[in-house]
Amino acid sequence: MNSQNNGKISDLAIRMAEAGDAAAVAALMCELGYETRTAEMEMRFDVIFKDAAYQTIVAVSEGKVCGMIGTVCQHSYEHNDVGARILALVVTPTMRCRGIGGQLVGAVEQALIAKNITRVALNTRFEREEAHKFYENLGYVKNGFRLVKNLHGLAD
Numbered sequence: 001m002n003s004q005n006n007g008k009i010s011d012l013a014i015r016m017a018e019a020g021d022a023a024a025v026a027a028l029m030c031e032l033g034y035e036t037r038t039a040e041m042e043m044r045f046d047v048i049f050k051d052a053a054y055q056t057i058v059a060v061s062e063g064k065v066c067g068m069i070g071t072v073c074q075h076s077y078e079h080n081d082v083g084a085r086i087l088a089l090v091v092t093p094t095m096r097c098r099g100i101g102g103q104l105v106g107a108v109e110q111a112l113i114a115k116n117i118t119r120v121a122l123n124t125r126f127e128r129e130e131a132h133k134f135y136e137n138l139g140y141v142k143n144g145f146r147l148v149k150n151l152h153g154l155a156d
Contacts, residue, residue: 009061009098014107017056017068019045024065025058028090057107059091059100067091069104073117084112086122105138 017025019042026041048054053074059067070088086108091100112120123146124131132142 009066009095009100011061012100012103013060014057014103015060017045017058019049021045021058021065021068025056025068028065028068028092029088031093032088032090055108055111057104057111059095059104061095061100066095067100067104069108071108071112071120073112073115079119081119082115082117083119083121084108084117086120089122101134102138 022041022045023038025045026036026038029036029041045056048056048070054070054072056068056070058065068088068090069086071084071086073082073084076083086105089101089104091104109120112118122135122140124135136142
């Protein structure tokens with residue numbers, strides 16, 4: 001059992017993701033509803049880890065990855081400075097509501113501030129009302145909608 005203090009995990013470590021975390025992160029993607037095999041995550045990591053614009057951070061308790069957050073820094077058409085996006089944030093079901101998500105977001109925000117990035121955005125599905133509350137409690141505000149269209153066919 002994890003050492004806990006008021007529901008918080010006392011042995012929690014926050015660190016940069018490594019190639020060996022692919023299986024655990026693949027399982028976390030499944031928790032978000034994106035079926036992902038370990039081999040697929042290994043391929044994604046191969047690309048993401050080579051791109052300095054991306055950052056993947058994991059939370060580890062008792063030697064096991066129990067959460068992750070992934071971000072990208074990017075230029076935009078709307079602003080002169082670089083902004084960031086939280087692309088994924090997930091904690092294993094058995095470890096939720098213990099402050100891990102907040103610590104992952106805090107770690108990302110501190111890393112962004114260190115890079116002089118002062119704007120971060122994210123998307124979350126309408127049905128994820130608990131996620132909306134979580135982000136709002138961290139100071140994020142709703143300011144628009146995301147529209148999605150899947151394109152069919154592959155380029156030659």
